[in-house]
Amino acid sequence: MKNKLLVVGTVAFDDIETPSGESGKILGGAATYIGLAASQLSVDAALVSVVGGDFPDDYLSLLRERNLNLEGLKVEPSGKTFYWKGKYHKNLNKRDTLVTELNVLADFSPEVPSDYKDAEIVLLGNLHPAVQLSVLDQLGTSPKTVVLDTMNFWMDHTWDDLLLAVAQTDIITINDEEALQLSGENSLVAAAKKIHSMGPSYVVIKKGEHGALMFHKDTIFFAPALPIASVVDPTGAGDSFAGGLAAYLSSGVKLTPESVKTGIIYGSALASFCVTDFGTSALLNLDKSALKKRLSAFKALVHFDENIDL
């Protein structure tokens, strides 16, 4: 039985420069990447976001064609869509933000479509935690799994709201430095323990090219990253990762350490495609057989013989 997946996040214009070239103004945003990643798993997903009157109908059609419900995607005809321009350094692990124009995102008040107020899985994409909280407030008390993606910016500027959102979270996805910052600890093991006590029973640490870690009680899971010969554009990798994870959890499985592990592999596989082209191109060109092959590659990547005699 499929579950409903509710996604809140940005739908945006990105303008990206990497050592491979310049993208120009293209489709971007956390909810966009999450939705496109999730749509590979035939989920029943709705996006909650906001765009301006300048947002092309073609982009809306593109999302609709992927069976993403857009009832909660508000169009503000007189406003402009959120715009981000950034430039990646040579090693691609660092980037500089050149321009951020919040535009319609500045006053974004999310509205959850009534059909999705009982969504079993809620993915709160990287956004102001007050917006994330507003979505949770609309969902009532029905049993649900909350996946929260966030970043250091919100830890620096909206600490109290962030803590409230984290308290209602089952699965948090952050990078390693952010885990140390959020917890105030010096090791990931200690950080995960502290973050467990703040709410999330699953702490998922994104390490980019170094893979991902999952902490749940005394269980640790180490997910590999597939070494990629040429990374073109890392934008959206973290969102694709979270989208793949949440989509797998929406596929009718129960929330268990095992299902979260498998979900992390789905997310890792989708992120490994995402980075091979600018913006959403690689996700848009992906088909199920390529994804299936990639999932097998992740299995092979970590397999070793059980010969552990001494």
Next chain:
Amino acid sequence: MKNKLLVVGTVAFDDIETPSGESGKILGGAATYIGLAASQLSVDAALVSVVGGDFPDDYLSLLRERNLNLEGLKVEPSGKTFYWKGKYHKNLNKRDTLVTELNVLADFSPEVPSDYKDAEIVLLGNLHPAVQLSVLDQLGTSPKTVVLDTMNFWMDHTWDDLLLAVAQTDIITINDEEALQLSGENSLVAAAKKIHSMGPSYVVIKKGEHGALMFHKDTIFFAPALPIASVVDPTGAGDSFAGGLAAYLSSGVKLTPESVKTGIIYGSALASFCVTDFGTSALLNLDKSALKKRLSAFKALVHFDENIDL
């Protein structure tokens, strides 16, 4: 059938400061860590190295008690043992060398014991490549597997000798930055391909807390690292890793991608113990049952359900 393992590397005094404290002057050196790691696997191993008259008999006994053959460990009564003093930064991934006194190492001319000239596995620990080459020159042409550990210092200062040693190497172990430096490439995938063409058919990339990668032809293997709650002293982790790998390959298995993968897990497990105490303490206190448990933990760390339906 067990094979012979010949190890060349430093036997030294280390003096280590980490955020956890100061070690004082203690037993160290690449060959020491390699030997102690290898001795966990009941191998027939010999160390080739040099120490001064100041090297305590107790340390020699300690190595002998581990069944390490010391015929090739020269003692120069009038000389002083190689001494290294270093201080680790707070995050432990960086360290400053405070003192390096080469002492007897400056004129080290390795002599391979005659019983080990037909060793099936040769581990050339991190040392001047001219010394590594001198060992290979003494071994004749018998079929053997050469494992070479090196670092950026030798790339900066002894490039030509290093290339000659690499050309005779089957398995090279280096870190990710060093792989890029050695190959002149920008990605690990491209680097591994280039390094294959320089000699080693196996390129093993040590990434510390992020695990390790193995490249062999079109095969990639991603070995996890066990997240450690409190790393006390990273010194010797890379040597323990190489020692575990070489020791596993000396246990009578054939050299195949599968045996190298399993060897990498042995090495990773031994390195995961090494860092939990100053110097060689953790390796000295390790017993087989703890190692066996740790190997199982590595297996569990990367296991996920095969459910890859889309």
